[in-house]
Amino acid sequence: MQELLDDRLVKAGIQVFVKRDDLVHPEVSGNKWRKLKYVLREVEERGLSKVLTFGGAYSNHLYAVAAAGSAMGLETIGIVRGEQPVEESATLQFCRHKGMQLDFVSREQYKQRQAPDYLVSLSEEFDNPYMIPEGGTTALALPGVREMVAEVAAQLGKSPDCFCVAAGTGGTAAGILSSGANVLAFAVLKGGRFLRDDIAALTSGLSNKGSLKLQTDYHFGGYAKWNAELLTFIDDFKIRFGIQLEQVYTGKMFFGLFDLVQKGYFPRGSVIVAVHTGGLQGLLRR
Numbered sequence: 082m083q084e085l086l087d088d089r090l091v092k093a094g095i096q097v098f099v100k101r102d103d104l105v106h107p108e109v110s111g112n113k114w115r116k117l118k119y120v121l122r123e124v125e126e127r128g129l130s131k132v133l134t135f136g137g138a139y140s141n142h143l144y145a146v147a148a149a150g151s152a153m154g155l156e157t158i159g160i161v162r163g164e165q166p167v168e169e170s171a172t173l174q175f176c177r178h179k180g181m182q183l184d185f186v187s188r189e190q191y192k193q194r195q196a197p198d199y200l201v202s203l204s205e206e207f208d209n210p211y212m213i214p215e216g217g218t219t220a221l222a223l224p225g226v227r228e229m230v231a232e233v234a235a236q237l238g239k240s241p242d243c244f245c246v247a248a249g250t251g252g253t254a255a256g257i258l259s260s261g262a263n264v265l266a267f268a269v270l271k272g273g274r275f276l277r278d279d280i281a282a283l284t285s286g287l288s289n290k291g292s293l294k295l296q297t298d299y300h301f302g303g304y305a306k307w308n309a310e311l312l313t314f315i316d317d318f319k320i321r322f323g324i325q326l327e328q329v330y331t332g333k334m335f336f337g338l339f340d341l342v343q344k345g346y347f348p349r350g351s352v353i354v355a356v357h358t359g360g361l362q363g364l365l366r367r
Contacts, residue, residue: 082236082354085322093342094349098241099324100233103331103359111359112246112253113145115229116222117213121149123221124211133158133203133210134217135194138170139305139329141360142216147179157181158207162191172363218252218283226256233354243294245355247334249304251276253358254293255283263291265353267334270304273297299337305329305363311336312365324357327364331357 085097102111109117124132132155136143143159150157159176165185169177176183193199194215204210213219234240244257248266257264258280268276277295284290301307307328315332319325326332338355341347 082233083322083324087321089339089342093345093347095342095347095351095353097338097342097353097355098233098237099322100229100244100354100356101324102229103325103357103361105359108148109145110361111141111357112226113141113217113359115225115256116217116252117145117149118225119221120213120217120219121153124155125153127211129211130154131156131158131208131210132213133160133207134213135160135162135191135215137162137305138166139172139363141172141330141358141363143176143181144172144362146213146217147176147181150181151179156210158210159183160191160194160203161185163188170363171366175362214250216250216252218250218255218279220283222252223256223259223283226253227260229356230257230260230262237352237354239352241352241354243351243353245334245338245353247330247358248273248276248280248295249330251280251283253356255280257356258284258291258293259287261289261291263293265294265296265338267299267337268295268297269300269330269333271300271302273300296337296341299333299340301328301333307332307365314339325361325364326357327361329363330360 083099083101090097105114134146147157159181161183243263243265245265246253247269248254249269254264254266274297301311311328311332314336315326326335
C-alpha cells in the first residue's frame with residue numbers, strides 16, 4: 082500500500098492510498114491474479130487440461146490466462162475480438178509465446194460470447210474446454226477480490242470510505258462490493274452504464290454488500306482509446322509518485338479520481354483506496 086502525497090489531496094482534505102496489486106506477480110498481476118485464483122483452482126481440482134476464454138487485442142485477461150496456463154501446464158485458447166491484425170499487439174504476441182491458440186472472430190460474432198448456442202459450438206469445436214468468461218468475471222472471481230479488501234483493512238488498520246477501481250467487465254467492483262465495502266468504479270469503455278446491471282447481477286442475493294457509484298465520463302473515447310491529455314497525466318503521475326500507469330485501465334481511473342478531487346466530489350476527511358489493477362504489459366510504447 083502506498084499513500085499519495087500531493088497538494089491537491091491536502092487541499093481537498095482527503096487521503097488516497099494505492100493498493101499496489103500491480104506488484105503481486107510479474108505476469109499474472111493485479112485484479113487478474115485475484116479473479117483467476119479460484120477459477121484455476123477449480124480447473125486443477127477437476128483434473129482438466131484445457132481452458133478457453135475471450136478478450137480483445139489488449140486484454141489483460143488473455144495475457145494472464147496465457148501466463149497462468151503455461152505455468153500450470155494447461156492448453157489455452159483465446160477467442161479474440163476482431164480480425165487478425167497485420168501486426169499483433171504485444172499482448173497477443175505474449176499470448177502466442179506462452180502457447181495460447183488464438184482464434185480471431187468478427188465483432189458481431191464476438192457479441193455472442195455469452196449466448197448458449199455459441200458456447201456449445203465452441204465447446205464442440207475445441208473439444209470441451211473449461212470456459213472462462215471475458216475478464217474472468219464469474220462468481221468464483223469474487224472471493225479472490227474479497228481477500229484484497231481484507232488485506233487493505235489489515236494494512237490501514239481500518240476500512241476505507243471507498244475503493245476506486247477501473248471497470249471493464251465489473252468483476253473487481255463486484256468482488257469489493259461483496260465484502261461490504263463501497264466502490265467508485267470508472268468505466269473504461271464507451272457506453273459503460275450497462276456495467277451497473279452486470280455488477281448488480283454478480284452481487285444479487287448478497288445481503289451485506291456495499292454501495293456502488295459508477296463514473297462513465299472518463300473513457301477517453303472508448304476501450305483502449307486515449308489522447309494526449311491522458312498520456313500527459315500518466316507521465317506526470319509517474320514523476321510525482323513513482324507509479325507507472327497505463328492508458329487502457331489505470332490511467333483513466335486515476336485521471337478521473339484526481340478530476341473529481343479537484344471538483345470537490347469527496348467529503349473532507351475521506352479515506353480512499355485506489356486499486357492499481359496491473360495491466361502494465363499494455364503500456365503504450367513511446
